[in-house]
Amino acid sequence: MxxxxxxxxxxxxxxxxxxxxxxxxxxxxxxxxxxxxxxxxxxxxxxxxxxxxxxxxxxxxxxxxxxxxxxxxxxxxxxxxxxxxxxxxxxxxxxxxxxxxxxxxxxxxxxxxxxxxxxxxxxxxxxxxxxxxxxGTAFHATNPEVATRYAIPQTHHDAGIRRYGFHGLSYANMVAEFGTELPEHLLAFHLGNGASLCAIKGGKSIATSMGYSPLSGLTMGTRSGDIDGAAVLRMSKALGEDETDRMLNKTSGLQALAGENNMKTLLERTDDAAKFAVEHFCYWAARHAGSAIVAMGGVDAVAFTGGIGENAAPVRDRIMALLSCFGTVPVHVIVADEEKQIARDALALMAQGR
Known part of the structure; x- marks a missing residue:
């Protein structure tokens, strides 16, 4: 065991x-x-x-x-x-x-x-x-350099400032669960309090929405998602570095837009703030998805995982409606199981005698 x-x-x-x-x-x-x-x-x-x-x-x-x-x-x-x-x-x-x-x-x-x-x-x-x-970062090691390199001076790149991507264990488990039925061009969403997407081509990550940290990309439960660096600098001057970091990671996202980060509750609410927060979440998921589809040269299927991805059908439906311009493709819901993937990896290494 x-x-x-x-x-x-x-x-x-x-x-x-x-x-x-x-x-x-x-x-x-x-x-x-x-x-x-x-x-x-x-x-x-x-x-x-x-x-x-x-x-x-x-x-x-x-x-x-x-x-x-x-x-x-x-x-x-x-x-x-x-x-x-x-x-x-x-x-x-x-x-x-x-x-x-x-x-x-x-x-x-x-x-x-x-x-x-x-x-x-x-x-x-x-x-x-x-x-x-x-x-958690390893699955995205197959991203080409053009996808991981920031357009910054070499010294900072050499210091480790680049896109890494996260939720890799969740995406690896998704690929394993598809098995031989894995689509060639799979648009994968991991939607929970932390949210990201991944362009998976031939079973490998080609692009992903998170970058140097899990802060970038989609609107999330308490994280802002993508935000202009100049805006971060301005807020940091006003609030200080630590408070800006806390705000962007802990009190932004759905929490900032509607006062809470529970998607189930937000979907049950009828006020404008809740409706806007849900639409913001879906809009930016779909908008980033367009970029991912370009990165892998098309889309054959879409898969959702994570607490929101698995349980919030209205969110899945809205994202797919926004992506309808790319045509109709199969939609899959995969149970997130990072622990199973970790066990799968260990068993594979043990079978190799490592």
């Missing part, structure tokens, strides 16, 4: 898969550092974990009590948000790989340290257990 860990800023999610990629059990510890919950399967209890290491202790104890001791696992596998320009494929977490992940922390200062916290904690508890990782 494979133990998959997804360490976030204030939570630790786990899921166990067997060799056939069937989910055996799943759980999480929430609200690290304060009063939270430990959930495993159908069982929930109140806990307080000070950090990821203590959260992992709690999860492993719950797994042991449920009949899954640490010795039952063949390997552990982790989600790492950012692999930089070097880590472009899943890998076994040996010291050189860990050092590379540490070196790109400046590219994802809010994510990679949390992801690594789960790696460090498990190393101490089970030093002989093989650990693997999958990167």
């Amino acid at each position: 494979i133990l998959v860990l997804n360490a976030g800023s204030s939570s630790l999610k786990i899921e166990v898969f067997d060799e056939a990629l069937r989910s055996v059990t799943a759980g999480r510890v929430t609200n690290l550092g304060s009063a939270g919950e430990l959930r495993l399967g159908d069982n929930t209890s109140a806990v307080k974990a000070r950090d990821h290491a203590q959260a992992l202790d709690l999860v492993l104890a719950a797994l042991r009590d449920a009949g899954y001791p640490l010795t039952a696992f063949s390997a552990a596998a982790h989600r790492i948000v950012h692999g930089g320009a070097v880590m472009t494929a899943p890998a076994r977490l040996r010291p050189p790989v860990i050092a590379t992940i540490e070196s790109v922390i400046p590219l994802a200062p809010l994510h990679n340290p949390n992801n690594l916290a789960g790696v460090y904690a498990l190393q101490k508890l089970a030093p002989d257990l093989p650990q693997y990782c999958s990167f």
Whole structure:
């Protein structure tokens, strides 16, 4: 069995898969550092974990009590948000790989340290257990340079300022779920509180809407999406760098337009602000989609995943109506499952003896 860990800023999610990629059990510890919950399967209890290491202790104890001791696992596998320009494929977490992940922390200062916290904690508890990782940026490593290069001086490009793209594990899982039925030109939307799209040609990412960070691209739950750099500079002068960063990532998007970022609630509301927010979300998704279709030279099918993509039919319908100028194509809804993709990657590496 494979133990998959997804360490976030204030939570630790786990899921166990067997060799056939069937989910055996799943759980999480929430609200690290304060009063939270430990959930495993159908069982929930109140806990307080000070950090990821203590959260992992709690999860492993719950797994042991449920009949899954640490010795039952063949390997552990982790989600790492950012692999930089070097880590472009899943890998076994040996010291050189860990050092590379540490070196790109400046590219994802809010994510990679949390992801690594789960790696460090498990190393101490089970030093002989093989650990693997999958990167949220790796799927987009096939983007051509013309799609990833910003038109900025070489020194800044060399310092890592380029488009990377995110949600790669979700898109990789989508490709795997299509299997032999994968369309040649697939326009893929990952729509949730974070939202992006990807032009997938022949199973490979050709272009994606997110860039240097997950801020750019589509309108999102609390992120602004694309905004002119000069506007950011002006706001930064007025508010300061940290407050501008917080505003663009935490209080913009649907939250700024309609006072909340819950798409289900916004669709139920009848006021003008809610209607405008939903239309803004759909309009910019479709507008960026036009760019993606150009990048891959056409579109044979559209696929939606993520909480909004899977559950908000009015959003899917509106986006497809805006894209009707490209003709009628099949529309698919794929369940988002990053954890399954992480387990799939680890099993593939193990089968190769890595």
